[in-house]
Amino acid sequence: MAIRKQQKEETRTRIINVALTLYGENGFVHTTTAEIARAANVSHGTIFVHFPTQKDIFISVINAFGSQIATRLHDLLAENASVRDVFAAHLKGLIEFEPFYSRLVSEQSLLPLEARDTLVMIQSCVSFHLGQAIERQFCAQDDRALPIHLIFNGWIALIHYYLANHDLFAPGESVLKNCGKELLAYYCQLITKSFSQANPC
Amino acid sequence: MAIRKQQKEETRTRIINVALTLYGENGFVHTTTAEIARAANVSHGTIFVHFPTQKDIFISVINAFGSQIATRLHDLLAENASVRDVFAAHLKGLIEFEPFYSRLVSEQSLLPLEARDTLVMIQSCVSFHLGQAIERQFCAQDDRALPIHLIFNGWIALIHYYLANHDLFAPGESVLKNCGKELLAYYCQLITKSFSQANPC
Amino acid sequence: MAIRKQQKEETRTRIINVALTLYGENGFVHTTTAEIARAANVSHGTIFVHFPTQKDIFISVINAFGSQIATRLHDLLAENASVRDVFAAHLKGLIEFEPFYSRLVSEQSLLPLEARDTLVMIQSCVSFHLGQAIERQFCAQDDRALPIHLIFNGWIALIHYYLANHDLFAPGESVLKNCGKELLAYYCQLITKSFSQANPC
Amino acid sequence: MAIRKQQKEETRTRIINVALTLYGENGFVHTTTAEIARAANVSHGTIFVHFPTQKDIFISVINAFGSQIATRLHDLLAENASVRDVFAAHLKGLIEFEPFYSRLVSEQSLLPLEARDTLVMIQSCVSFHLGQAIERQFCAQDDRALPIHLIFNGWIALIHYYLANHDLFAPGESVLKNCGKELLAYYCQLITKSFSQANPC
DNA sequence: AATGAATGAGCCTTCATTCAT
DNA sequence: CATGAATGAAGGCTCATTCAT
Numbered sequence: 001m002a003i004r005k006q007q008k009e010e011t012r013t014r015i016i017n018v019a020l021t022l023y024g025e026n027g028f029v030h031t032t033t034a035e036i037a038r039a040a041n042v043s044h045g046t047i048f049v050h051f052p053t054q055k056d057i058f059i060s061v062i063n064a065f066g067s068q069i070a071t072r073l074h075d076l077l078a079e080n081a082s083v084r085d086v087f088a089a090h091l092k093g094l095i096e097f098e099p100f101y102s103r104l105v106s107e108q109s110l111l112p113l114e115a116r117d118t119l120v121m122i123q124s125c126v127s128f129h130l131g132q133a134i135e136r137q138f139c140a141q142d143d144r145a146l147p148i149h150l151i152f153n154g155w156i157a158l159i160h161y162y163l164a165n166h167d168l169f170a171p172g173e174s175v176l177k178n179c180g181k182e183l184l185a186y187y188c189q190l191i192t193k194s195f196s197q198a199n200p201c
Numbered sequence: 202m203a204i205r206k207q208q209k210e211e212t213r214t215r216i217i218n219v220a221l222t223l224y225g226e227n228g229f230v231h232t233t234t235a236e237i238a239r240a241a242n243v244s245h246g247t248i249f250v251h252f253p254t255q256k257d258i259f260i261s262v263i264n265a266f267g268s269q270i271a272t273r274l275h276d277l278l279a280e281n282a283s284v285r286d287v288f289a290a291h292l293k294g295l296i297e298f299e300p301f302y303s304r305l306v307s308e309q310s311l312l313p314l315e316a317r318d319t320l321v322m323i324q325s326c327v328s329f330h331l332g333q334a335i336e337r338q339f340c341a342q343d344d345r346a347l348p349i350h351l352i353f354n355g356w357i358a359l360i361h362y363y364l365a366n367h368d369l370f371a372p373g374e375s376v377l378k379n380c381g382k383e384l385l386a387y388y389c390q391l392i393t394k395s396f397s398q399a400n401p402c
Numbered sequence: 403m404a405i406r407k408q409q410k411e412e413t414r415t416r417i418i419n420v421a422l423t424l425y426g427e428n429g430f431v432h433t434t435t436a437e438i439a440r441a442a443n444v445s446h447g448t449i450f451v452h453f454p455t456q457k458d459i460f461i462s463v464i465n466a467f468g469s470q471i472a473t474r475l476h477d478l479l480a481e482n483a484s485v486r487d488v489f490a491a492h493l494k495g496l497i498e499f500e501p502f503y504s505r506l507v508s509e510q511s512l513l514p515l516e517a518r519d520t521l522v523m524i525q526s527c528v529s530f531h532l533g534q535a536i537e538r539q540f541c542a543q544d545d546r547a548l549p550i551h552l553i554f555n556g557w558i559a560l561i562h563y564y565l566a567n568h569d570l571f572a573p574g575e576s577v578l579k580n581c582g583k584e585l586l587a588y589y590c591q592l593i594t595k596s597f598s599q600a601n602p603c
Numbered sequence: 604m605a606i607r608k609q610q611k612e613e614t615r616t617r618i619i620n621v622a623l624t625l626y627g628e629n630g631f632v633h634t635t636t637a638e639i640a641r642a643a644n645v646s647h648g649t650i651f652v653h654f655p656t657q658k659d660i661f662i663s664v665i666n667a668f669g670s671q672i673a674t675r676l677h678d679l680l681a682e683n684a685s686v687r688d689v690f691a692a693h694l695k696g697l698i699e700f701e702p703f704y705s706r707l708v709s710e711q712s713l714l715p716l717e718a719r720d721t722l723v724m725i726q727s728c729v730s731f732h733l734g735q736a737i738e739r740q741f742c743a744q745d746d747r748a749l750p751i752h753l754i755f756n757g758w759i760a761l762i763h764y765y766l767a768n769h770d771l772f773a774p775g776e777s778v779l780k781n782c783g784k785e786l787l788a789y790y791c792q793l794i795t796k797s798f799s800q801a802n803p804c
Numbered sequence: 805a806a807t808g809a810a811t812g813a814g815c816c817t818t819c820a821t822t823c824a825t
Numbered sequence: 826c827a828t829g830a831a832t833g834a835a836g837g838c839t840c841a842t843t844c845a846t
Contacts, residue, residue: 607807
């Protein structure tokens, strides 16, 4: 019976992985439960055995995605990283999940709140490391200093903006691969200069 | 004769305005032609007398929106404005159309290309003034200078990010009203410091 | 006021002619009242001023068509015509109205009964001449003779069949022009031989 | 598993049969997918589970019809049949499917090309046997002989004409049953006499 | 547990007809 | 009278979800 359980778990996992791929390829809105079933080689009904509701599929997928990317980011975000290192790691991590992440950002407004939660989780992770890096790198946080949450939001915003307009900045390719370096350089320059002027410590 | 034409135009306008409102309230994806008809106090069929296709409603609405906001921005963007003035005017303009603009940004990926066109148009307008302001304010554009397109995209990205996450930053209210000042201050500080260090001219 | 009346009549006539053309071109089923209005350069409402119902347009059109073709056939069907002459005149007459006549035959089942009436009327006309011609040409009508109504129906059937399958027998062209001669020759031969054997008088 | 498949097939078949009946009764144009669903005791959606498109229902129905009638004709068309036998068998076969066949002929011009294909198929079948029968019965095909395709088209045309005007020739009844004998006698006489005179062999 | 056939609410769109101007 | 804007009843089709097998 353990075999049964294992098989079920395997089916569930397959559905999630297939859904994750389809969501990335066609977007959440244009991915039907029937398509997922077909791609996962299970019956349409099976989908609803594992996930009572379409929303549940989504939640499971996004959770799976969340864990994967969190793990990956954890690995990438080394201790004692510089600000640039943090951003670079973040980019590297996102690039590995770009299609899905991109859809997530683009269609966020139409998705259950869990989508937001996962994004927040990912960002907390990076944000935390960024905070440490900034503290290390730029001594104190005096009054004139830039608030970390804005620095971070500015960075996230930039990435999301480029992802949302990927067909404008890198049609048919990975925006993050194409523009990541430029964004990184730009944003680091911006931050660094601001800080160095504010806190030459 | 003129009366009829005027009334028709009025109906058409009413449909567009109603649609603009509904789009802003419920989003594009969740606004049906039947709802628009109901809200506009016309029969469902009337909608298709004025707009052959659902897409056409959208296009007309977005064009109407585009003209309105362009006009408004044109008025707000004074000559000889400082960088801060440009950003402030931009914010002020957007605040007046926030619900619709917010949906436009959030659901962009699911909308016809005309949505992007309008956004680009709006941004070109602001971008142009920003370019001039930067040039005036920060002398030259030497190698170490920040590329304007990045400065601008960074700003747009920030605003869009806050709009997309308005329920996080200002639940039930206007994000731009709530966070606009902070964003403005932050971004100006960032830009100014970077420039002043780079080009103390 | 006679001018008014005349103008009205003229409009009515224009609508009918336009409808006749459109019916011939696109078929009855696929010709909308709006199209007719547009093609006739009148408002959509005007159509219903002259014709209370779509059906009434059709009836008027078919009556107009009926008179025209009846007149024409009357002219073509000379006295003392041979059987072949009658058939030839019939063909010649139909060719002049082929598009409309063809649609009439093809879509007859979906049209008001008036369509049938007109077809019957046309056919009575030809049938009458055919009867006379046969009597003249083949002496008596003894028991072994072919019944005229069958001879005639056979001929009509043949023509209608070729009209209904015009895209098979003469794609993009006039079937009657292309195949008329062959049909004529064949049918005359058939009739003649049958009669000459039956009644060598 | 087999049960499900069988039930599905049964539903599909029921839909097809119901549609076939409705098409025969009310015509293709006036039979809606909702009506078919109702008559087949399935939900409207079920129709589209089995047939993606209204056209697909039609095609399936006409294919089903095609096979049935082809099989029946094959059975009826004996070897060594006389010309009269072939015509009689043809009539007998058609009578069994008269309502549907009649609609098919009447509304052909508004139907997908598959309608024509099926008609052609049926006719090829009969035409082939007719050709053989004629050859057997009337020795040679000299120059004066009647071309088979015209003989056949004449026959088909006659039947179609009577079907199309069934309410004229046999209101509320089967035209083929009512007039079939007469048509058969007439056409055989016509053919026979023509041939016997041409080729008295 | 898995299957997959069936469901039905909901959406966009068409078009003959009406009626205020 | 003529106009043409407005009407509303249908119709085809989609898709998440249910349930008998």
